Amino acid sequence: MNIHEYQSKQIFKDYGLNTLNGFLIESREDLEKSYDKIKTDIAVLKAQIHAGGRGKAGGVKLVKSIDEARELFDKLYEKNLVTIQTTSEGEKVSKFYLEEACNIQDEYYLSFVLNRKDACISVIASGEGGMDIEDLAKNSPEKILSFNIDPMIGITDYMIRDVLFIFGLDKSYLAEVSKLLKGLYKIYIENDCTLIEINPLIRNDKNELIAIDGKMSFDDNALYRNQKIEAFRDNSNANPNELEAEKHGLSYVGLDGDIGCLVNGAGLAMATMDSIFFAGGTPANFLDIGGGANDEIIAMSLKMVLESEKVKGALVNVFGGINSCDTIARGVVMALDKIDKKIPIVVRLQGTNFKEGKKIIQDSSHEIYLTDSMDAGSEMIVKLTKEAK
Numbered sequence: 001m002n003i004h005e006y007q008s009k010q011i012f013k014d015y016g017l018n019t020l021n022g023f024l025i026e027s028r029e030d031l032e033k034s035y036d037k038i039k040t041d042i043a044v045l046k047a048q049i050h051a052g053g054r055g056k057a058g059g060v061k062l063v064k065s066i067d068e069a070r071e072l073f074d075k076l077y078e079k080n081l082v083t084i085q086t087t088s089e090g091e092k093v094s095k096f097y098l099e100e101a102c103n104i105q106d107e108y109y110l111s112f113v114l115n116r117k118d119a120c121i122s123v124i125a126s127g128e129g130g131m132d133i134e135d136l137a138k139n140s141p142e143k144i145l146s147f148n149i150d151p152m153i154g155i156t157d158y159m160i161r162d163v164l165f166i167f168g169l170d171k172s173y174l175a176e177v178s179k180l181l182k183g184l185y186k187i188y189i190e191n192d193c194t195l196i197e198i199n200p201l202i203r204n205d206k207n208e209l210i211a212i213d214g215k216m217s218f219d220d221n222a223l224y225r226n227q228k229i230e231a232f233r234d235n236s237n238a239n240p241n242e243l244e245a246e247k248h249g250l251s252y253v254g255l256d257g258d259i260g261c262l263v264n265g266a267g268l269a270m271a272t273m274d275s276i277f278f279a280g281g282t283p284a285n286f287l288d289i290g291g292g293a294n295d296e297i298i299a300m301s302l303k304m305v306l307e308s309e310k311v312k313g314a315l316v317n318v319f320g321g322i323n324s325c326d327t328i329a330r331g332v333v334m335a336l337d338k339i340d341k342k343i344p345i346v347v348r349l350q351g352t353n354f355k356e357g358k359k360i361i362q363d364s365s366h367e368i369y370l371t372d373s374m375d376a377g378s379e380m381i382v383k384l385t386k387e388a389k
């Protein structure tokens with residue numbers, strides 16, 4: 001799960017790290033009221049979405065008057081902001097953060113990330129802040145420092161000195177960098193983070209190090225024990241199908257192609273995607289019904305898969321283990337009874353009760369193509385979908 005910048009900054013503040021004074025803005029009235037409380041001549045108004053790249057996309061603005069603030073607010077409020085990190089549709093802006101501005105002397109990059117390969121937390125730091133870290137890694141890798149943290153040892157003095165060095169700071173900042181690294185590490189561990197990224201971290205004209213941006217992601221599987229973080233959830237930009245599926249313990253993933261897929265198990269989902277690509281098609285989505293779904297859940301799932309405009313054909317690829325094939329078949333028929341969408345549907349059933357399953361499909365009044373193998377099923381649905389177009 002991702003949270004907003006203003007929420008990350010709340011966490012930074014709770015752990016004693018430096019942030020600027022700011023206010024959450026959810027309406028025009030909030031903006032008027034909060035603007036009066038800003039003590040600096042210039043303020044920064046920032047659109048809150050679950051993606052970076054807002055600065056370049058016009059979602060962050062330095063404002064000198066309430067009029068300038070209103071202008072950005074009116075331009076973006078309840079509208080979609082497209083940045084290099086969002087989809088081409090963008091994300092709807094329903095919140096802003098209004099912050100006191102500061103005099104930036106220097107910008108740095110600092111992040112704590114989950115390093116899956118080395119099975120530990122890694123720190124990435126650079127003296128070139130505010131930049132695209134991916135570009136920097138490609139063009140000037142020598143400007144980036146990265147190291148792993150040993151979970152038995154944590155942040156050591158030499159790590160702090162290395163970060164100090166890459167930031168180009170002198171020893172007088174040792175205590176401040178130490179506080180920052182140890183604080184972020186503590187936040188990461190105590191809240192089951194998967195990412196904390198500060199880009200940029202800045203030095204102001206009073207020689208303080210301040211986080212002026214903050215991006216955080218959390219391990220979904222640990223949210224049950226992090227109620228404070230769970231309370232930060234904002235689903236306003238989530239895909240409605242993904243949310244509906246999640247409610248029933250299923251997982252739905254939307255993709256760009258035109259073939260809808262109903263599968264069971266993440267492995268079979270991946271194999272099905274590959275098989276469709278191999279046959280020359282592209283999946284529009286997949287829904288993983290997992291194990292133990294009843295016929296009604298299966299019917300609801302298939303409806304979800306077929307619903308989208310872009311779906312021009314569908315492949316049901318299920319290996320009956322915990323789910324028996326007759327249940328799957330009943331669910332498929334139930335869904336088609338309710339939906340008035342005439343597109344080709346291929347069903348591949350194998351495993352428990354597959355004979356009963358096939359019979360239910362054959363006896364139904366719907367035109368459903370049956371097959372025994374995944375690859376044959378993929379070829380069939382790709383061909384039928386192309387013909388139907």
Ligand code: GDP
Nearest residue numbers: 044052053054055060101102130199200212213
């Ligand atoms: P992002 O583009 O989504 O990563 O949004 P950021 O929070 O990083 O803001 C984009 C840019 O706005 C930063 O890199 C800064 O250059 C600028 N900015 C943000 N806050 C301030 C501020 O208080 N003072 C000044 N001068 N610039 C700021």
Ligand code: MN
Nearest residue numbers: 052199200213
């Ligand atoms: Mn940023």
